[in-house]
Each structure stands twice: as structure tokens, then as C-alpha cells.
Amino acid sequence: MKKLFIYIGLFLWGTLMAWAQEPFFAKGADVSWLPQMEASGITFKDSQGQPKDCLLILKELGMNSIRLRVFVNPNNDKTSGHCSTDETVAMALRAQKLGMRILIDFHYSDSWADPAKQNKPKAWENLAFPQLCDAVYQHTHEVLTALNKAGITPDWVQIGNEIPGGMLWPDGSTQHWNQLAQLLNKGYDATKAVNPSIKVIVHVDEGNNREKFNAFFDQATQHQVRYDIIGLSYYPFWIKKDYSETITDLETNLITLSKKYNKDVMIVEVGGEVSKIENTFQLLQATLNAVRKVPNHRGLGVFYWEPQGIQSWSHYSLNAWLENGQPSPALDAFKN
Structure with missing residues (x-):
């Protein structure tokens, strides 16, 4: 009997050690619309x-991380504004109190930055390039310092949002890679100055598009851009294909990028049609599985973009929330 207890004890200890050594896998959501939605x-x-609190609902669905975008001088429009430093700190505090980890997404704009637009903040429009670099550093440092003073250290920081064509146009476009590299490195340096443990992400869209990623990150390597993680968006809807037609390309791209550039990889945005519950559930399952297949645990996680953004409020069809106020069953994919 004594030997039996010893064997059981050793088994339990081994199990606990295995759990303790298992790398953290982020299952999360960008919920930057949430303050406006609650105010509405x-x-x-x-x-x-x-x-129930939306963040608590997401946690109960298996999510453990929250992504928050930051604008420089945002307006108060319900869908294109907010996301100030103060609002970001308040939201991060809410998430942290629930034990969730934080990803901060710097847009370096007063509103949306994406592949179609990378507009400078109004206050930066007439800056000479050296001063523009300083502004990127100072803004990044100030936001992260405000979070630090509130007791928050993000696990991850994005320097720019979906930047296949660069950011802070025209100065930081990919037509001027030398300047884009300087801007990205200013964001990296500011992040590490606040806390060297924060991992820096560089983010490009169309995660299944291997040619786009190779072209961008080859240039980033050539121009000595400093970063820790390659961030990808994956939206089959926007390229008018079902996920089943592109998921193998995504999986291959994740593995190839990690190996080629010796970087961790993360899906920082994914989404499916709210009206197609089963298809979106399968899309999420397949995406989570693709990231987990990256060797050596270098696939770090998956973030849904604005799942709580009910369509009647946001007019965004790739949310994952029903009009009765309840989460779409598609989000059950995050429970595993």
C-alpha cells in the first residue's frame, strides 16, 4: 500500500511538472469597442x-488574453474613435483583474490604420522625419509607462497594425524601407526601455499569403528591423474564399515563417461570418490547430477580432455575438 501511495505521488508530481512547463498559449480577443458599446x-x-461582464463571458469561453488598440488623439465617434491612453489603461486593468494577459496594438494614427490607410496623427502631419521617429518613441513609451504605473505589463506590443505597405505614410511606406525600419525600431526600443520582457510584434495581413510575408520580412531582415514575433491576420471572408481552401496555406506559412526568420508567430486577428455559426466554429478550430502545429511551441496563440461587436451596433458582420446579447456558439472553439 505504501508503494502504491508513492507511485501515485510520483505520478501526480510528474503531471504537475508537465503542466508547469507547458508554454502559455494565448486564446484571446480584441475588444476595443467594448467601452463604447457599454456606454451605448x-x-x-x-x-x-x-x-454578465463581457470579459468574464469571454474568460468562461476559454479566452485568457485581451488585445487593445491605441489611437494617438482619437475622436468620440462610436465606431472609429475612443481607444485613448486612459481608456486603454482602464480596459487593461479590467482584463488583468480577471487574470487575462494583455496585447497592446499601436496604430500610430488618430483612427484606423490598415493596409488601405496608414494616416499620420494630425499632430504629427508636419513633422520632419527625425521628429516623426521621436514621436513614435515618445508615444509608445508614454502609453506603456501609463500602463506600468497602473501595475500592468503587457505580454505583447504591436508596432503598427497590418502594415504590408508600411505605416505613417508617406514617410514610413514600403517605398522607403530604410525609414520604415527606423520607425519600427523606435517603437521596439521604446517598448524595451519600459520593460525588456515585453515581446514586440510586427503585423501583416492575409496570413495565408506566403509571398506577401516573405517579401515583407525579407526586407525587414535586410533593413535590420528589431522584433520578436510575426503577427498575422487571417480572414478568409475578405479574400472571398472558404477557410477550407486556405487553411493549409496558413499552416504552411506559419511553420515556414517561424523557421526561416527564427521567430515566434501569432494570429493576432481572425474572424468569420456571424451568420455562419458552424463554419466559423470550424474556421476557429482549424486556425487554433494550425498555430499549435508550429514546431517547438513557437505558435503563440490566436485572437478573434471584436467578437462582442454585435452587428446591429457595429455594422460588422464578422463579429461572433448574437442579437439576443449572447455569444455565438462558434466561440466554443476557444474552450479547447
Whole structure:
């Protein structure tokens, strides 16, 4: 009997050690619209129809991380504004109190930055390039310092949002790679100055498009851009293909990028049509599996973009929330 207890004890100890050594895998969501939605009177319910804090609902669905975008001098429009430093700190505090990790997404704009637009903040429009570099450093440092003073250290920071064509146009476009590299490195240096443990992400869209990623990150390597993680968006909807037609390309791209550039990889944005619950569930399962297949645990996680953005409020069809205030069953994919 004594030997039996010893064997059981050793088994339990081994199991605990295995758990302790298992790398953290981020299952998360960008919820940057949430403050505006709550201010608009939107209430959220869990799968049983009980009113509850949206972040808590996401946690109960298996999510452990939250992504928050930051604008420089945002307006108050309900869908294109907010996301100030103060609002970001408040949201990060809410998430941290629930034990969730934080990803900060710097747009370096007063509103949306994406492949179609990378507009300078109004206050930076007339800056000479050296001063523009300083502005990137100072803004990054100030936001992260504000978070630090509130007791928050993000696990990850994005320097730019979906930047296949560069950022802070025209100065930082990919037509001027030398200047883009300087801007990216200023963001990296500011991040590491606040806390060297924060991992820096560089983010490009169309995660299944291997040629786009190779072209961008070959240039980043040539121009000595400093970063820790390659961030990818993956939206089959926007390229008018079902996920089943592109998921193998995504999986191959993740593995190839990690090996070629010796970097971790992460899906920082994914989404499917709210009206196609089963298809979106399968898309999420397949995406999570693709990231987990990256060798040596270098696939770090998956973030859904604005799952709580109910379409009647946001007019965004790739959310994952039903009009009755409850989460789409598609989000059950994050439970595993």
C-alpha cells in the first residue's frame, strides 16, 4: 500500500511538472469597442442568458488574453474613435483583474490604420522625419509607462497594425524601407526601455499569403528591423474564399515563417461570418490547430477580432455575438 501511495505521488508530481512547463498559449480577443458599446447601453449575456461582464463571458469561453488598440488623439465617434491612453489603461486593468494577459496594438494614427490607410496623427502631419521617429518613441513609451504605473505589463506590443505597405505614410511606406525600419525600431526600443520582457510584434495581413510575408520580412531582415514575433491576420471572408481552401496555406506559412526568420508567430486577428455559426466554429478550430502545429511551441496563440461587436451596433458582420446579447456558439472553439 505504501508503494502504491508513492507511485501515485510520483505520478501526480510528474503531471504537475508537465503542466508547469507547458508554454502559455494565448486564446484571446480584441475588444476595443467594448467601452463604447457599454456606454451605448449594450448589455451582454452568457450562454444561459444571464447578464454578465463581457470579459468574464469571454474568460468562461476559454479566452485568457485581451488585445487593445491605441489611437494617438482619437475622436468620440462610436465606431472609429475612443481607444485613448486612459481608456486603454482602464480596459487593461479590467482584463488583468480577471487574470487575462494583455496585447497592446499601436496604430500610430488618430483612427484606423490598415493596409488601405496608414494616416499620420494630425499632430504629427508636419513633422520632419527625425521628429516623426521621436514621436513614435515618445508615444509608445508614454502609453506603456501609463500602463506600468497602473501595475500592468503587457505580454505583447504591436508596432503598427497590418502594415504590408508600411505605416505613417508617406514617410514610413514600403517605398522607403530604410525609414520604415527606423520607425519600427523606435517603437521596439521604446517598448524595451519600459520593460525588456515585453515581446514586440510586427503585423501583416492575409496570413495565408506566403509571398506577401516573405517579401515583407525579407526586407525587414535586410533593413535590420528589431522584433520578436510575426503577427498575422487571417480572414478568409475578405479574400472571398472558404477557410477550407486556405487553411493549409496558413499552416504552411506559419511553420515556414517561424523557421526561416527564427521567430515566434501569432494570429493576432481572425474572424468569420456571424451568420455562419458552424463554419466559423470550424474556421476557429482549424486556425487554433494550425498555430499549435508550429514546431517547438513557437505558435503563440490566436485572437478573434471584436467578437462582442454585435452587428446591429457595429455594422460588422464578422463579429461572433448574437442579437439576443449572447455569444455565438462558434466561440466554443476557444474552450479547447
